[in-house]
Each structure stands twice: as C-alpha cells, then as structure tokens.
Amino acid sequence: MRLVWWLPTVVMISAATIFLSEQRALDPVQNLSLTVSAPAAGGLHDAARPVNDFVRGITDRGDITEENRRLREEVEQLQRALALQQDAQQRVRELEDIVEIKQGRPEDQLLAANVIAEDTSGLKRMIAVDRGTGDGLDEGMVVLSRSGSLVGTVSRAYEDFAWVRLITDPDSTVNAQVVPPPSPQPSPASPQPTPTPQPGASPPPTPAPAAPTPSPTPAPSTDESALRGVVEGDLRDELLLDLLPPDHTLPQGSLVSTSGLGGNYPRALLIGSVEAVEQRPQSPFTKATVKPAASLAGLDTVLVLLSFTPARLTEE
Amino acid sequence: MRYVIGALLAGLLAVLQVSVMQYVQVLGVAPDLVLILAASWAVVRGQQEATVVVPLAGFLKDLVTSDPLGTSVLGLAPIVLFAAAIRLRAVDTEFIPTVAVVALGSLTYGIISMTVLAITGQTVIWDQAVTRVLLPACLVNALFTPLVYLPVHAFSGQDRSSAIGTRRLTSPL
Secondary structure (H helix, E strand, C coil), X not given: CHHHHHHHHHHHHHHXXXXXXXXXXXXXXXXXXXXXXXXXXXXXXXXXXXXXXXXXXXXXXXXXXXXXXXXXXXXXXXXXXXXXXXXXXXXXXHHHHHHCCCCCCCCCCEEEEEEEEEXXXXXXXXXXXXXXXXXCCXXXXXXXXXXCCEEEXXXXXXXXXXXXXXXXXXXXXXXXXXXXXXXCXXXXXXXXXXXXXXXXXXXXXXXXXXXXXXXXXXXXXXXXXXXXXEEEECCCCCXXXXXXXXXXXXXXXXXXXXXXXXXXCCCCCEEEEEEEEECCCCCCCEEEEEEECCCCCCCCEEEEECXXXXXXXXXX | CHHHHHHHHHHHHHHHHHHCHHHCCECCECCCHXXXXXXHHHHHHCHHHHHHHHHHHHHHHHHHCCCCCCHHHHHHHHHHXXXXXXXXXXXXXCHHHHXXXXXXXXXXXXXXXXXXXXXXXXXXXXXXXXXXXXXXXXXXXXXXXXXHHHHHHHHHHHHHHHHHHHHHHHCCC
16 A cells, blocks of 8 residues: 555655756755766776676687787778878978968867766666866767867866767767778878888888877868768767768778767767668668777767857857 | 665665676676665565655665666655555565565666656657667566565665564563
C-alpha cells in the first residue's frame, strides 16, 4: 500500500527536478557536486589509465606491432606532406602580404582542460572537464584534442566544470568537407621517396617535425575539389558523413575537415578520415563512415578554442 | 545509520562509474554499479529501506553525470517495485532474484533514460540504443551483480545477526 503513494511521489519529484535542471536552476548544485567529487574522480581516472594501458598492451600485443609499423610509415608520409605544406604556407603568407589580405584566424587561443569524468550510460558520448565559465568557457565552444583535431563542443558549462559533447554523440552535427587525397606529383620542393639506406651512409635529412603548439590541422583544400556534407555521430563510436553529392568518387583515407559553414566551427579543423563509402543507386546522397582522427576513448587532456566564437553564441 | 551507509556506497560507486568504468566495457557497455547497488539493496534489505536508498542512489548518480537531475531517480524507481514483486518468489535465495531485478531494472532504466533524453530535446537513435546499449546492458549488469551484491549481502548478514543477538540478550526468557 505504501508503494502506491511512494511511486507517484517519486515520479512527481523527479519530473520537477528534471524541469528545474533543464531550466538551469540546479546548476550550482551540480557544480558543487562536481567540485566535491572531481578530486576523487580525477585521481581514479588517472590511476585507472595505466592499468588499462597495461591490460590492453597484453591483450592487443600483435595488433600493436602491426600498428606501430603502420604508424611509422604514416609519420614518414606526414613529414613529407608537412614539408610541402610549410613551403605552401610560406608562399601564401608572401602573397597575403602583397595583396594585404586579413587573416581569418591569426592566432588561436587555446585553454587546456583535464578530463575528469566520462558519461558511461552508453546513450551519450560526453566527457567532463575541469574548466568552466569562470575560465572563459561558454556553451558551444569548440574543443580539440592535444594534436588539434576536433573532439566536440562544450555542451553544458558550470562555474568550474563543463560537459563536452563529443563528435561521436548522436546529437553532434558538424558541417564538413572532404578533400580527396592529392595524386602524387613530383615537385621540385618535395623530397623524393626515401631510398633504401646504404650501410654506412648518413641518413637523409628529414624535415623538421611540427611545432609542439597544438594548432588546428588544416586539410589542404580548394573550393573546387572539396565535397561538402554533414558529419553526424551515432552509438557505434564512428562518424557518419552524409549528404555528399552522389556523382563523386570518394577514395578511402580522404581527410574530412570542418567546412566552416554555419559558423559553429572554424574552417579546416581535422575531423577524421573516410573508412568506407556507401553508394546506393536509389539514394540521392552518398554516405561514408569516418574514423575520428582524435582518439576519443580515454582522453585525458583537451584544448578549448577560446578565440573562436561560434555562431550559436553570437546569435543569442 | 544504514541510510548513511547506503548513500555513501552509492556516492562512491557513482564516482567510480564516471572515472573508472569506461575502461571496463564488456559488449561495448560499462556495467552500471549504482543500478546494481540499488537492485541489491532493494532485494536484500527490503522495501522499506529501498524506498529511501534507491532514490538517493539515483540522485547521487545524477549529480556526477551529464543527465538532468532526477533522471536516474525516475529510472531506478521501478527497481523498488520489481524487488517488492519478486519477494513472492519460490526460491530460497536472494541472489537469483537480485540478478533478475538487475536485468529488468536495466531494461526499464534504459527506456526511461531514453525517454527523458528525447523529451528534453536530445537525439535518441532508438534502434541502435536498444541493440547496442539496452540489451547488452541487461546482460553486463547481471554479469557484474556479484561484485556489488556480495558486499551488500555481507553487510546485511552482519546487521541481521546483531539484531538477532540483541533480541536474545533482551529476551524475557
């Protein structure tokens, strides 16, 4: 008999609390609870990571060797691409100086934040970080990984903490562009494929590695070659690239970056690379599965882009 | 005192949930320790305590997750009903009923959470959520039940023997 009254009471109180929470009336309570639990949660999070790495190291040993070999090859390719890009950037700067073009994003102002918690409900992909409105965060701000690729946006900001919606969350939508990988063209500035090193010969000079400053990674693009679409998250921890024009071929490995359309994300932030393409004759659009560039599982530090104001904030 | 212990345990498990359980994923889902605690408490400790501890556990869970406050209180509420219904059981053990309540509770908790998310304007991909989250969560939570059930049962055992002991000491016989 007692339950007859208990259940409606709980339902009513819950409904009222959910309503108040949605109206942001309970933000101080949630901020306080995160303040109390953050040291323990952060400590446990940090302590569990090495254990997890160790266990994964044992279980994935074979995969790691293969991955290591693949990554070495990728680093070599990227170093070549970087050398080309640095040369191109230098030329662009010179040209901009000549025609006095105003730079769109002169210097990105980034704020590092530690990940203290992760939503494990399975229905959302969100992380909590130890920075809030007191540090200059606002809802809608763009969040990057340490290496500068897109991680998500600030979904809910409290005084000292914030929840970040990852790009793999079902609620995440990003206007994107795909740049097919450029066909290899020999250029005078580009180093030729590395020859097999001779015994005793000195190693060929390698281009300097990228500066440690985590600047967003611009994908080389021109408006003519880039295909535009929308990147959406779902519960498979992959991204779905939708609304692509149907008459274009999309090679696997093409880089996907933000297009800047809509004004909620700056242009040319790396999102990921195309893994599989789905083209159906009856479908008006091409779809593709995209693998996020940032490793979204087990993030420990992220960067919040403070200098870019998303359109959704300026509209308010 | 028992409510304080229940609340402390729920708070601890809620913090563990958001900090560590992301690394303990089976079938793509992390076990929900707070839900398992709520179910274990409801079956082992009885309806009277469950009506207080279960909402308290839900509230503490909401405080450290991104859900609107109140979602888990609502989501865990059916567990008290399941536990009450399962008291009319034929078997003389609390473990199997606890596993059943955990599995059923996981299902209703997921459905209620998804409904709240949808009502509050968030995207819910229902088919994926059912196949990739809801059904695996039932299995995984049931699988992890002993981890929380055993301490709760041990605590209750101590509580019961001390209660019996007191009665014996004060018995008029």
